[in-house]
Amino acid sequence: MSEVKQKAQLAKQASVVLASLSTEQKNEALLKMADHLVHRQQDIIAANQEDLLRGEENGLSRSLLDRLSLNETRIAAMADGLRQVAELQDPVGDELEQFDRPNGLFIKKIRVPIGVVGMIYEARPNVTVDAAGLCLKTGNAVVLRGGSSALHSNQKIVEVLHEALETSAIPKDALQVIEDPNRASVDEMLKLNGLLDVVIPRGGAGLIQTVVNNAxxxxIETGAGICHTYIDEEAQADMASSIAFNAKVQRPSVCNAMETLLVHEQFAAQHLATFAEKLKQAQVVVKGDEKAKALVPWMEDAVEEDWCTEYNDYVLSVKVVSSLEEAISHIQTYGTMHSECIVTENADNAAKFMQQIDAAAVYHNASTRFTDGFEFGFGAEIGISTQKLHARGPMGLPALTSTKYxxxxxxxxxx
Amino acid sequence: MSEVKQKAQLAKQASVVLASLSTEQKNEALLKMADHLVHRQQDIIAANQEDLLRGEENGLSRSLLDRLSLNETRIAAMADGLRQVAELQDPVGDELEQFDRPNGLFIKKIRVPIGVVGMIYEARPNVTVDAAGLCLKTGNAVVLRGGSSALHSNQKIVEVLHEALETSAIPKDALQVIEDPNRASVDEMLKLNGLLDVVIPRGGAGLIQTVVNNAxxxxIETGAGICHTYIDEEAQADMASSIAFNAKVQRPSVCNAMETLLVHEQFAAQHLATFAEKLKQAQVVVKGDEKAKALVPWMEDAVEEDWCTEYNDYVLSVKVVSSLEEAISHIQTYGTMHSECIVTENADNAAKFMQQIDAAAVYHNASTRFTDGFEFGFGAEIGISTQKLHARGPMGLPALTSTKYxxxxxxxxxx
Incomplete structure (x- = not known):
C-alpha cells in the first residue's frame, strides 16, 4: 500500500476517536504540543539547517530561504500560536438549530468535525504547526503534505508533535505527514475520496490550480486576490489616499493587497497626480489607462493583461472611470471576488457598491488589507476561501466543521 | 462558442440582476411560472408525448417511462410546488452575524445567492420545474442539463417558463436548458469554473460518480444511501419491528430506505424469526449472515458484497451482532453516512450511538425514511447532501446560498 493511502487510513481510524474527545482533552494536547516544540527546538533547528543547506545548493531565492528558515523566535511563535488556538472556543458540539415536528420528532442540528483534512502547502514550516493545531482543535485528523524543500523540518516537527500527543488523549495517528517528495503523492491525495473529506491547498496560484483541476x-479553494479600491467622486481626499496607499503598499505580497485602483474622473482630475507621486516615492511601479496617463504622463501603459494580473508586488494598475457603474462593471469583469473597497462619503453610492459587488469581503471606507481571520476577530485562520461553497472569506474554526442532524x-x- | 458556454455566460450576466431583486419580485415571478405551466399544459403534454414515443421505441423500462410521463395532475403538482416555494421564507439578505472590532470596523455577514447553479439530472421532467423554482427563489441563475430522454419535455417546460419570466422582473436568461444531448455537454459543464459556481447532480450512482470524478x-454530492437500522438488546419489540419494516418496505427505491438490518443477538433470538416472516410476506428477499441463518434457516446467504450494496429494492441484508460496539463498527465500515438508526430503550446506548455514528442524520427510535427536506420542515428540497462540506443532509433554501462579509x-x- 502506498504511503499516502496507509497514512490516510490511519488518520481516518484516529479521527473516530478524536471526534469523541472533550474540549479539555484537546486543549491539553495542544498545550503539550506547544511546550514540547520549545523543549525540542534545537533538534528542529538542526533539521531545518539541512533543508536550508539543500535549498542553497538548489539555488532557492533569498525570500524562499527566509520563509523556510526557523529559529528560536519563530519556534516560540509557533508554540504561542498553538496556545492561542487552545484558548479559542471549540465549535464542535454546538447546537445550531433545534425544532419539533408535528409528528413528534425532535431534531437537532449540531456541529461535528469534518473528519480527515488534507493540507497541501508550500515551503513555510509554520503551516505544519498551524494546520495541526487548528485541525486537532476542531476534532479533525489531518494529513499534511508540505513542500519538499521543507521536508526535514516538517518531519522533525511532526516527530516532536507525535511525542507530545503520546502523552495526551489525542491518538498520534490523527496527525500524519507525507514524506514522499514526488508530485505523485499530491495527485494521490487529491483522489482519496472516502479517506479524505476535504483538501485545502495553501500556496501560490499554480499549486491551487493543480489542486482544483485534479481533485x-x-x-476549499483559497488565495487568488485581484482586489480593487474604487475612489468615488465624493470621496474624502485624505482618507482615499490613505486607504489606497495602505491597500497597495503595507504588504504587497499578500492576497488582500490592492492590484488595481479605480478612480472617478472628477476625483482623478484633482488628486491623481499627487497620489501617483506618493506611490512612486514608495517604489511602486504605476501603470495607467489612457485617461490616467492624460493626467499623469509618466505612468507606464496599463494593458488588458494588467487588469487580470495579481502582481503581489510593488506594482499597481490605475483606471479612471466616469461613473460608479463603470467601476462596478470593471470589478465584476476582472475581480476574483476576494476583497473590494469603495471610498466615498455618498451613502447611496456606498450602498449600491456593497450590494452589487459579490465578493468574499466588501469594504466601505477601509483598507482591503483587513481581510484575514485575526483582523476579523476569529483568533486563527486556516486560509481565506475564495469559493462560494462551505466557507467564504477568512476561515476560522467553524469552517473546519460539518454538521449532523x-x-x-x-x-x-x-x- | 459552444451552447453550454454561451448559455452559462448568459446565466452569469442574468445572475447579477437577479441577485438584486426583492423577495416580492421573485415570488411574483414564481407565481406567474406556476400559472403559465397550467395554462400551457396541453403543449407540455404534447411535447412529453414525443419523448414517451421515442422512449418506447428505444425500449425504456416501464418504470422509466412512468417517471418520464406528464399529465394534467402531474403538471398541477409541479405548479403547486412553485407556489409553495413562493411562500417559503427567502434566506437571501439574512444577517447571520455582526460584530464590532476594536479598531472601529463594523462587520456584517449576510446571505447572498451562490450565483449560477448547474443541475445535472436524469429522466424526471419535474426536476426541471423544482430546480428552477428553488434556484430562482434564492436569487441564483440555473443551467439545467436533464436526461436526453426528457429533452422535448424539458425544452417545452423551459419555453413556457421563459414566457412567464418575460412578464416578470427576473431576466429570462437566468433560466437555461442545455439541449445538446451528448455526454460532451455534461463534461463541459463540469469544467466551467468561473461561470458555474456549483454543480449539483441528481440521479443514480453512475451519474453522481461521473460528476464527482470529472468536475x-x-x-454538492447527493444520493447514495446504504442505511442501517440497529435493533438493540433493549429495544421495545413492537416499535423495533414497526420502524425496521417501515424503513425497508414503505418505499425501497429511495436513498433513505434501509439496506442492512443489524440485530443484537439477544433480541434476535426472541424476535428475528417473526420479523423475517413479516418481511417475507411483503415480498422482501432476506439475506442473513451465519448467525441470522442459524435462527432463520430460509434466509439467503449474505456475503461481503451485500454489506456494500444499495439495493434500492425489496432486498434486505441482516447481520446479528453481539454488542452495540459491533453494530457501530459495522456501520462505520460499510455505511455511506446518510441515515442511521438505533432502536433502544437504553438511554446510554442511544447516546453512544448518536455520538459515534457520524452520518448526515442519526435516528433514535424513528424510521430513516424521514430524511428529506419536507419531513424536516424545510418546505422544499434540492437534494440530500452526502458530503460534509457546505451542506449535509436534506438541503432546503439556505443550502443554495453563500455569504459575504x-x-x-x-x-x-x-x-
Missing amino acids: TVPV CVYGDGQIKE | TVPV CVYGDGQIKE
Missing part, C-alpha cells in the same frame, strides 16, 4: 475530493423519536414511521 | 467546479469603516488602515 475529486472536495476542495440528530433525530429523536418514540416509534415514528413514515406514512 | 473541477465545486460539487460587509465591512464598514471610517478610514481604517492596517498598521
